[in-house]
Each structure stands twice: as structure tokens, then as C-alpha cells.
Amino acid sequence: MIETDLQFPKQRQAPFRDWSPSIHYAQYQRMPKGPLAERRIYDFELLYVCQGEAVTIMQGKEYKLTTGQLIFLPSGVWHRNEVLTEPDARFLGIHFDFFDELDIQRESDIISDGDEVEWERFATEAVCDSFPPLSHQPVYTPTLDCVQLMDQLVHEFTMRPLGYELACKAIMLNILTHLLRLPVSRARSYSSQHAQKLKEIIEQIEQHPSTPWSNKMIADQMKLSIDHTAKLFKEIAGLPPNEFIHTIRHREARRLLRETDMSIERIGEQVGYSGIHYFSRLFRRHEGISATEYRKLSKVL
Template sequence: MDDKRYTLKVGELIMLPSGVYHQNEVVSRPEARFIGIHFDFFNELTIQTEADMVVNEETIQLHKFATEACAEGMTPLSATPVYSPSSAAVQLMEQLVHEFTMRPPGYELICKALMLQLLTHLLRSPYLNSSRHVSVHGDKLRELMKQIEDAPSEPWTNTGIAKQMNLSIDHTAKLFKQMVGMPPNEYIQSIRLREARKLLRETDCSIELVGIQSGYPDIHYFSRTFRKHEGISPREYRKLSRML
């Protein structure tokens, strides 16, 4: 980008401003998976298909480039394009993709609200990651979060997490809130629902088995929880995701 090469590691994010020449190359093996969002924050463009975002280099129309969303008093995201987003930021991106894919009533407003939260997380990341604000328990907490993501079906509880951290439940919740943007129980719920959505989209497992593998051994509780957060039942979600 701009004649400079950036190498991204797993979990990193790059901000590609509108109107900037760039080329992406996947060099990892055996594969790489991405979450990508093209976002017109000020509703300047009419995007119907992927082709609407591709620029004809022979007839460049500068007025059709979207404007970067910036916050007064904060450095634009494009100034330092590579970020290590928090788990909360990654979840916001996943929610964005989910809303735009499913397009329930009011999805455009929800997408803009989620994008505003995501921008705030990224703009604040240099401040939150400074040495003054990194907890001495940060590495241990990040490892614990990875364990939850790798094994969402385990019986994770606030008490168990606090015990692993060797801290009080209140202190652990405070650290979680500071680093992730949500308390432990909400984080666990979000990871389990993310796993459930993935299994519903990508496998033919029964709804009961999806629930068990996601951390919901009671199929009725799983169905109620899924509907509460996603607006539709697991079965309806699977059918709709495959239609789209």
C-alpha cells in the first residue's frame, strides 16, 4: 500500500483507506481466513455489487471515493494502518458481517452503530495498549481468553475463571471489562454463540449436537438463548444462511 509492504500476523487488522492503491497477497500455508468489511460511513456511495467497489483506473472519479471517518482530537486510523484489535473489536466485526448477511429489519442502523463502536475501539487502541494501561495480568488473561475460544463447550464460570486468574471474582470481572469490553459471562456467551453460528453454517450436525459443541447441553436452553440473541431459531438460521 502506497509502495510500502505490510506483513500481518494472525489476529491483526489493516486499514485500507479509500482511493489508495493496494494489493493483497496470501503467503501463509496451508490457508488463511479473513474478515473483511467495506464501509461507507457517510452514505456517499451506491453499492449494489462487488463490482461497484472496483475502480476503473483509466477513468478515475475522485468524487466517488468514500471519506474516512475521523474523530476530532484523535489520529486517523489510516495514519498507522496495522492494528491488533481486541476481542471485543473482532466480535463487533463478526456481528457486522452477520447483520449485513442476514439483513433483518433495521440492519442498516445496527450496522452503523456497530461500525461506530468498532472505530472507537480501534482509535482508542494505542491508548489502551500503552504501558501505563496494560495490566500485569494481561498475558494470563489473554491466554485464558484463548482457552475459552478454543474450547467453548467447557463449563466456564465466573468463579472458575477467577480461580484460574488467582484473583477475586470482582477484580477478574474488572480486568475482563477493561481488556475485552465486557464481563466474563458475556464474553463466554458471545464465543459460544459465535461457535454455534459457525457450526450451523458450515456443518450438518444436528441442532442438539451444535448446542452441545457450543457449550449448551440443554437443547431447549440453547434454542431460547440463540433466538434471544439472533432473533431467529437455530434451524431458521441454518436455512437462511444457506439460502444466502
């Protein structure tokens, strides 16, 4: 079989009960400004832009990505990514397949070598009658709920607690559901006259978690009552303002523990908690282990 005989991505009509995604890679990463090498992958990737701007050239089209957007990169399709912002951009990448059909032992197994292509290994995209294929329109702006699920997936894949494979499969199915439903949910979520302003505030919270955010501060920016603002906030973000702020701070704290050598006290300050004891208590409540133990485990695994 030669390349010109194949159509990528390969697709398979399958009921939802047959969808069984396996996760091959789930990590945050920074990439410096500039183009990356053209490539194609044996599995599928969700590449989410946490901070910065990027562009993907794929099948003769250019897809511009800004903070808060992701692109669905299909199996077998040549593409080239380029970071546009100085000095770098931050991403969350998830590699997976739909039917648990690939055996990936190391990251190098994901990339198709141009000289030694194993055509039968290219994974198959699951499609159904209810939604268009994810590859039909590859750029998405996921909901905040979906972004939190992606972060949860990275956490499970990194820490690998007992039963993490099952947890990753369940979380990935939930992520795929969010993306498939996105056109409908977007129309519903942002119909309010205040929703765009609130969405901008939510993005500010994600980008600047150390700001002393409060219900009153958010309500003042919205020029609405505290109770009405909190109700709108929960409708869009899925959590009340205080819970959402804590979630974002905790997510950033986990990232800093994994990716930096900053002290525990400095990390607490960086994410918005002035006292190390308060931060340590909150972290243990969320994770069941101390921040120091979390850092040690993440380095080992």
C-alpha cells in the same frame, strides 16, 4: 484527470456530526494460503484476522498480521494481501465509506478495474483534529468490545432485519470510535500486571469455545481468587467471564449455521453445549428465532 494528479486516500476534514458511514459488505470469509491479486478499492475496508496469519503489501511497506489484528485498507491505494498459514486463514471483512457517498449494487462495484477507472468514485476518508487519520497507522489490535461490534455488524448486514441500515450505521460509528481511541484505551487496559496473562486466556476462549470454561478454571490459571479474577476479566473484556463465554459460543454457533451444513446438535457440541435442547433454548433467547430458522434466513439473504 490522470492518476499521477491524485493523492490517495482522499481526505476531508469534517466534524463528527457529518460522519455518516454506509456499509457495502460485511462477511466472514476463508482464504487459502498464497498471494491474492494486487487491487485497489473504491471504498474502505477493515480486514480483521480471526484465525491465521497474513501480510499486506501497501505503498512500499509490508504489514504482518496475526490473529486478533486488523488492517485499514484505504480507498484508491494499491495493495496486495497474502495468506501465510496452511491450509487457509479466516477473516472478517467490512467495506464502507465515511460519508454515504457510494452506490454499491454488487461486490464487483467495490474493486477498481485498472482499465476503466472512475476517478471520481474513490471515497473520501473523514479526518478530524482530535485523532490522527485511521490511514496514518493502518494496523490495529482492536479491543474485544470492538470485535464484538464487528460481529454484530456482520449479523445485521447478513440478516437484514427491519431498519438494519440504521443499525449498521450506528454500529460502524461505534467501531470507528473504538479504533480512533485505541492508543489511549490500550495503555489503560493493559497497565495491570495480570492483564497480559488474562488477555492470553481470553484469546484461548475465542479460539476454543468448546472447552468447559468456568470462573474457577480461569481463576486457577490466573492464580487469583475467583472474585478478583472476575473483576479483572470484566475490566478487560467488558463482560463477566460467564457472559463472555456465552457470547463467544453464540457467535461461533451463528457462523457455523451460516457457513456449514452441520446438524444443530453437532454445532451445539462444537461450541461447548452438550445438550441440543439447552443449546436451542439459549439460541432462541439470544436471537428470538430458532437455530433452524436462523440458518434458513441466512441462506436466503
